[in-house]
Amino acid sequence: MSMDPNPRKRRRLPNLVPAPDPVPGQIEPLQRPHAEIKYKRHQAAKACNACRQAKAKCSENKPECQRCQAKGQECQYAIEDPGDHRRSMKEDLKLLQIENGNYRELIDYMKVASPVALGRTIEAIQNGASLEELMFLVRNDNNSTILPAPENPEYSLLGCADLEDTRQPAPAPAQLNFGFFEDKPLINFKTAPWATAASGDEILSQLVSSFVSWDSQHTHYFDPKTSG
Structure with missing residues (x-):
C-alpha cells in the first residue's frame, strides 16, 4: 500500500450537497425540450430535372439554374404536355x-x-x-x-319553376280622329260682286277662317284713327 509522502498537497473534494426539491410546474433544465425552429422552405414551381432528382433548391434560371451552373452539369427542364x-x-x-x-x-x-x-x-x-x-x-x-x-x-316570376302566363292581353290601341285637322272653313262667306280679292266663296271663307283661328290671336286690327 502506497502512501502519499506529502499529505498537504492532497486534493480535498467538497462535500456533496443534496439537490433541492423540484418546484411543482417547473421543468428541470436538463429536461427542457429543445425549441424546434421551422424554416420555410422555398419550393420551386418549375425546378429543373437535376434539382428535382436531388431534392435541392432550384433558382429556376434559364437556360441553366445556379446549382447546375456551379456544378457544371447539364440543366434540363421538363417539357409541359401540350x-x-x-x-x-x-x-x-x-x-x-x-x-x-x-x-x-x-x-x-x-x-x-x-x-x-x-x-x-x-x-x-x-x-x-x-x-x-x-x-x-x-x-x-x-x-x-x-x-x-x-x-x-x-x-323568379312566380317563385317556383312551374310558370304560367297570367298576364292580361294588351288593349287595342285607340284610333285617332284626324277630322280635327281637316282644312275646313269655320265661317262661310259669299263674295260680293264688287270684290276682287278672291275669285270664289270657298277661298274667301278659307282666308277669313284662317285669320280667326290663328292670326287673330297674335295681331290686332289696324285702326288709322287711333294710330296717329
Missing part, C-alpha cells in the same frame, strides 16, 4: 362562347321586350342579378316552360 394546355383552352373557349351567346340573347330580347318586361329586366340588372338569373327571366317571359329555378328566388 395536350393539357390545349384541353384547358378548349374548355375556356366553350364557356366563353356560351356566355357570349347568353349576352346576345339578352340584348335581342331587350330590343323587342314590352315596357313592363324591359323595366323588370333593367331592375334585375341594377340589383346585381347574375347572367343565369337574367336568362331565366328572358326565357320565361312569353311561354310557360319548366326550367331550373334561379339561385335568387327574388327574380
Whole structure:
C-alpha cells in the first residue's frame, strides 16, 4: 500500500450537497425540450430535372439554374404536355362562347321586350342579378316552360319553376280622329260682286277662317284713327 509522502498537497473534494426539491410546474433544465425552429422552405414551381432528382433548391434560371451552373452539369427542364394546355383552352373557349351567346340573347330580347318586361329586366340588372338569373327571366317571359329555378328566388316570376302566363292581353290601341285637322272653313262667306280679292266663296271663307283661328290671336286690327 502506497502512501502519499506529502499529505498537504492532497486534493480535498467538497462535500456533496443534496439537490433541492423540484418546484411543482417547473421543468428541470436538463429536461427542457429543445425549441424546434421551422424554416420555410422555398419550393420551386418549375425546378429543373437535376434539382428535382436531388431534392435541392432550384433558382429556376434559364437556360441553366445556379446549382447546375456551379456544378457544371447539364440543366434540363421538363417539357409541359401540350395536350393539357390545349384541353384547358378548349374548355375556356366553350364557356366563353356560351356566355357570349347568353349576352346576345339578352340584348335581342331587350330590343323587342314590352315596357313592363324591359323595366323588370333593367331592375334585375341594377340589383346585381347574375347572367343565369337574367336568362331565366328572358326565357320565361312569353311561354310557360319548366326550367331550373334561379339561385335568387327574388327574380323568379312566380317563385317556383312551374310558370304560367297570367298576364292580361294588351288593349287595342285607340284610333285617332284626324277630322280635327281637316282644312275646313269655320265661317262661310259669299263674295260680293264688287270684290276682287278672291275669285270664289270657298277661298274667301278659307282666308277669313284662317285669320280667326290663328292670326287673330297674335295681331290686332289696324285702326288709322287711333294710330296717329
